[in-house]
Amino acid sequence: MMKIKNNSYVLFFYNDSKKWLNKIDRKQSLHTHVGVIKHKDAIGKEYGSRLRTNKDKYVYLLEPTVHDFVMRSQHGTQIVYPKDLGYIAARAGVQSGQKIVEIGTGSGALTTFLASIVKPRGHVYTFDVAPDFMAIAKKNITRAGMLKYITMHEMDLKVAKKMPLSEMDMAVVDLGDPWTVVPQVRKMLKGSGAFIAICPTMNQLEKLTTALVENEFTDIECSEHILRTIEAREGKTRHSFYGIGHTTYVAFARKAFYDRKSKKETPEEKPESD
Structure with missing residues (x-):
């Protein structure tokens, strides 16, 4: 009790x-x-x-619950809503003990959620370039009791000459231009590691998927999740007048190896003439 x-x-x-x-x-x-x-x-x-x-x-x-902390986080930036969080966790197969890199900490909502799953043996490494947003995120993460499972870095991975991490199980990108860090993400992921990006617009999805193919990712999927609640009351159950519509698009992919540098297959021999 x-x-x-x-x-x-x-x-x-x-x-x-x-x-x-x-x-x-x-x-x-x-x-x-x-x-x-x-x-x-x-x-x-x-x-x-x-x-x-x-x-x-x-x-x-x-x-x-983590849902309560996420929905009542101080917002310096747009948060990722629970309807998207659940799908991200399921699609990427997030589980305890995993190591996750996040590029774009924002308000720390997604950071907090992921840490709540990978703890106590796993860890989330999150990177951002805005100290003001990171200060807000740290307050939200601390409030939810997840700080010990998260390492925060003020660092721009777009210009980093050497990646600080390797063999990550999953990478999450929440930037306005996620396609710019796909090469860096690839270096940090293990083979078949999951990639997730949060994209508010379809134009972002187009540029991102092009970059994913160019950088040898497979199982590429883009989706949108709409939640409609039901007012369930005896004799007068109906759809709620309140609902959460479009919040973001979610892009998913996995690191693969295309073997582009392998030798070309030997062409089939021509059939002998009579």
């Missing part, structure tokens, strides 16, 4: 549109539309319990 302590993270849940992720501080109170929630009242309770506010409303004390 997990009890809530001072400094524990709690998701105060009233409904899907009214929920708050807080770090418990016995001296603090949360003022909301459904009333005041005193942090000290949560201490000692089991996750899943509920509290009554001063407006006689109930809020549930839920243990935050």
